[in-house]
Amino acid sequence: MTSAYILIVAVLVMGGVLATLGDRIGTRVGKARLSLFKLRPRNTATVVTIITGSLISASTLGILFGLSESLRDGVFQLDDILKKLREARREVDLVNKQKTQGEKELATAKSQQAQVEQRLAQTNRSFQQAQTQLKKVSNQASILRKEIQSLLGERQKLIQEKNQLSQEKAQALNEKAKIIEEKNIALEEKDKALEEKAQALQAKDRVIADISQREKLLTKEVDSLLGERQRLIQEQNQLIENKDRIISEIKERETILKEAIDQKENLLEEIEVKLTQKEIEINQRDRERQELEKQLAFIQQQVDILEQYYQDYQDLRQGNVALLRGQVLAFRVVRVVEPKVASVALDQLLRDANRTAIDIIQPSNSDPKEPLVQITENQANQFINEIKDGQDYVVRLLSAGNYVLGEKQIQVFADAVLNQVVFQSDDILSSTNIDPATMSDAQIQQRLDQLLTVSQFRARRAGILGKIQIGDGNAAPLVRFIEQVRKSNQPLDVTTVAGEETYTAGPLKIKLVAIKNGQVLFSN
Structure with missing residues (x-):
């Protein structure tokens, strides 16, 4: 009881605090003319007030339903439990979907x-190809450098030879003009050769420059490939981290899912127990209701019978009633194998009833x-x-009313009941206790x-329509039984049982x- 008061006070205090807070926030939002979701300030204040009211309701319901299990049971009962069951199944399906999505x-x-590993492998192959090409270019550059060095050596030798020839030319100017001219010609030819070699050297310098430029480009490409490789390695590391994170999230979700499934299974077990109890109570109430209905129907039947007996008694007092209402005029057990024979059976039954009447x-x-x-006719x-379905039936024709002597017409009605086993041998009908010593x-x-x-009454109620007799109908065994009971001088339980398997038609x-x-x- 104290916890209930504390719960109510806590709900009221929280509701008041949230209401005050919502009013203050709405007032400040309205005064500051703030706007949310591109709404007007007045509408924004209204939205804030609505949210605050929703928070009040949510907090109230949360406190009530979160802290008071009896209140939850009192409010929801069976329908809410079933709804929770459906929600639990939907949550399990949602978690399964999330798990499937995480796996995807x-x-x-x-x-x-x-794919990144494939790109990295392709980049490595490209890098290896670039390194191979760089090695080839480096080898070519080394060869060209060697050729340049050899050409430079030849040029130096030619320069030395030129200087030497110039000295010889200077010494022999005075002596041999003809030789100088020949030498000049030779020098001119050599100059031409030197110029050609110089041009060749310039061409080789240009090739070397081109090779240097290509080497720089290849170096840049190698650097870019190294950067790309480093970036791909970083992406791979990032993907590995994402993969680890996703795996950890999946493990956490699986743990949460397992806990949720365990909780839902416990909840389902509790719900099943409650449902089983409810079903047991419902079945018990149905059995009680059916038993009461049977008792009511039996009591009503007995009332009708008593009323009929009273009416018959009045008729007997007022005149000479020879035939009572409900009196059996004809009784047979028939089986109609062919439907056309059913009318013949009815005619035979009517003839028997006519003779009796x-x-x-x-x-x-x-x-x-x-x-x-x-x-x-109906x-x-x-x-x-x-009766034309080929089964055994107990058929009777009964009087529809009370008739006196001399009546010209008697109205009857037909009754048909399946001839089936009602009692097995030794089935108990009734019992009582007798103490010959005190009675x-x-x-x-x-x-x-x-x-x-009582035994005859229960047999009729169970469905026996035919004759009911004690043993074979001979009174001698019954008299001997009564004498044995009188002479026993000890308390006995006397029970009536069915002497043999008995059908509806009896006996x-x-x-x-x-x-x-x-x-x-x-x-x-």
Whole structure:
């Protein structure tokens, strides 16, 4: 009780605090003319107030339903429990979907990692090819440098030779003009050769420059490839980190999912237990209701029978009633194999009923000209349709009213009941206790009469329509049984049982059995 008061006070305090806070926030938002979601300031204040009210309701409901299990059970009961069950199943499906989505993301990350690894492998191959090409260019550059060095050496030699020739030319100017001219010619030719070699050297210098430029470009490409490789390695590391993060998230989700599934399974078990209890209660109530309905129907039937008996009694007092309402005029067990024979069975039953009615109503008329018993056409058709399915039926024709002596017409109605097993051999009908030591002969006889009456009543109620008799109908065994009960001088349990397997048509042979401490002492 104290916890309930504390809960109510906490809800009221929180509601007041949130209301005040929402009002202050709405007032400040309105004064500051703030705007949310491109709304007007007034609408923004309204939205803030709505959100605050929603928070009040949510917090109130959260506190009530979160802290008071009895309140939850009192509010929701069975319907809410079923709704929670459906929500739990939907949450499990959602978690399964999230798990599937995480697995898909993991598969996508793995595929991206594979693609990055392929790109990295391709980059490595490109880098190796560039290194190979760089080695080739470096080898070519080394060869060209060697050639340049050899050409420079030849040029130096030619320069030295030129200088030497110039000295020789200077020394021989005065002596041999002709030789100088020849030398000049030779020098000119050599100059031409030197110029050609110089041009060749310039061409080689240009090739060397081109090679240097290509070397720089290749170096830049190698640097860019190294940068690309480094970037791909970083991306791979990032993907590996993402993969690890996704795996850890999946593990966490699996843990959460497992806990949620365990909780839901516990909740489902509790719900199933409650549902089972409810079903047991409902079934118990249904059985009680059916039993009450049966008792009510039986009581109503008994009331109708008593009313009929009273009416018959009044009729008996007022006149000479020879035939009572509901009295059986004809009784047979029939099986109609062919539907066309059903009408023949009804005609035979009507003839039997007519003879019985004549014997009761007109005993002096031995040869009536017209049939005394009549049945309506609708009842006859209904009766024929009921018995033409090829099964055994107990059929009866009963009087529809009370008739006095001399009646000219008697209206009857037909009744058909399946001839099926009602009692097995030794099925108990009723029982009573008798103590011959303390009871007189009249009391013993009265107790046995009551036992037989109750047994006959229960047999009729169970569906026996035919004859009910004690044993084979001979009174001698019954008399001997009564004498044995009187002479026993000890308390006995006397039970009535079915003497043999009995169908609806009867006859039911009642067997009396005397029992002491669960052992049969004697029977009729």
